[in-house]
Amino acid sequence: METYDALLESITPTSGQTRTILNPATGEAVGEAPIHDLEFLEHAVATAVETQPAWAALGHEARSAALLKAADAVERSAEELAQLLSREQGKPLNGPNARFEVGACVAWLRATAGLPLEPETIVDDGQTRAELHYKPIGVVAAIGPWNWPMMIAIWQIAPALRMGNTVVVKPSGNTPLSVLALVKVLNEELPEGILTTVSCGRDVGARLTDHPAIGKIMFTGSTAAGRAIIKSSADTVKRLTLELGGNDAGIVLPDADPKTIAEDIFWGAFLNTGQTCAALKRLYVHDDIYDAVCDELTTVAKAMPMGNGLDETNVLGPLQNKAQYDVVANLVQAAKDSGARILLGGNPDPDQPGYFYPTTLVADIDNNNPLVAEEQFGPALPIIRYSTIDEAVEKANALDVGLGASVWSSNPAAARDVATRIQAGTVWINRHGAVDPRIPFGGAKQSGYGLEFGVEGLKHLGVPQVING
Secondary structure, three states: OOOHHHHHHHOOOOOOOEEEEEOOOOOOEEEEEEOOOHHHHHHHHHHHHHHHHHHHHOHHHHHHHHHHHHHHHHHHOHHHHHHHHHHHHOOOOOOOOHHHHHHHHHHHHHHHHHOOOOOEEEEEOOOOEEEEEEEEOOEEEEEOOOOOHHHHHHHHHHHHHHOOOEEEEEOOOOOHHHHHHHHHHHOOOOOOOOEEEOOOOHHHHHHHHHOOOOOEEEEEOOHHHHHHHHHHHHHHOOEEEEEOOOOEEEEEOOOOOHHHHHHHHHHHHHHHHHOOOOOEEEEEEEHHHHHHHHHHHHHHHHOOOEOOOOOOOOOEOOOOOHHHHHHHHHHHHHHHHOOOEEEEOOOOOOOOOOOOOOOEEEEOOOOOOHHHHOOOOOOEEEEEEEOOHHHHHHHHOOOOEEOEEEEEOOOHHHHHHHHOOOOOOEEEEOOOOOOOOOOOEOOEEOOEEOOEOHHHHHHOOEEEEEEEO
16 A cells, blocks of 8 residues: 555656646646557557467466455555545545445456356257357457546456456546556556556547457447447457447336435436436436425435535535536526526536536426436436326437436336336336446447446457357
């Protein structure tokens, strides 16, 4: 374990181009991030190619043991990593935020190390024996976002390494320090050269998506960026796992208890101040309990303090960057201009430093309003009335994305019946956004393809091979 200052110093470049990373809550400098060039990227890829065969040859047991040691290293530096994450990304230390994210990194590493993956006997009838095995792909490019920079990096790194691949990580330009520090800590226990970070701009980063030595790309980000990766990876026929944009719907059935579900709905929507791909972003509530749900949600939301993430009392932070702040502000303004009813928020303080947008609840809004139809990715939740279940399902399915969804009811069987009608990769019952390293996760429609997590996620980091005979 090292101090926060020592950790930051260890990832601070001593030469080459850099750029200053600012705290989105205060505008103060956090640190200097390298701007790696094409030569650095090529060296990183070449190193990954060179070290991959020996790493693969160790086998699952040894690779899992290495992941467990890496998890221990992250745990030793957990507080320092959380402090850096809070400063760079903006999320508070407490609540389901910075300390939670670092803890999730540890949990995911350990869970991934423990997943069983044995050859599958497909046919064994006395004449034919066919087994399905999974071999390493080679070099995996892991391209991550700025909203959960450490946790999503681990979602990509852990299964890729477990399957015998080596990894080149490209963090978001908004949050490179967090990922650089995380990888530095992981590499305290991992063999040299199997995990490298390239902190670069889009022009250099684009080389990863068409590089002939890259066998697989894991990407979490916008649908538009995902389409670009699909095109640029086509010539080399790379394998892809794409977790793209979502606009998750939640449907509250008329038998739900508004008071019981209010806090879980709040966190489903406002986890990480709404900056979560699989956050609840549009809530459909039956006429019979619409007003009660609005009232209970407002009560819960009012009690959640927002502010500088280093203040131990806060559980909501700023938007991570000005561009995302503007998206949220413009969508809420469109809702206000349309005559929608603002239950809470919608009134940012122009004199407050940082990219803080207040917790905002919007009622009596049309389903076609931009705040409903477009992904806000921030602390603003539209609440839409419905009269029949068919109407709610139709509205939930109307968009071209389908990452997650949820159904809220006091009758789990009725909720599951509705869940089967929703077009989304995951549908939660009486919760939203709860991911688990044992349970596969992936999107439907234009929210991407490929699975992460669990044994199925491991398989997506391997090449299937049938041994027949």
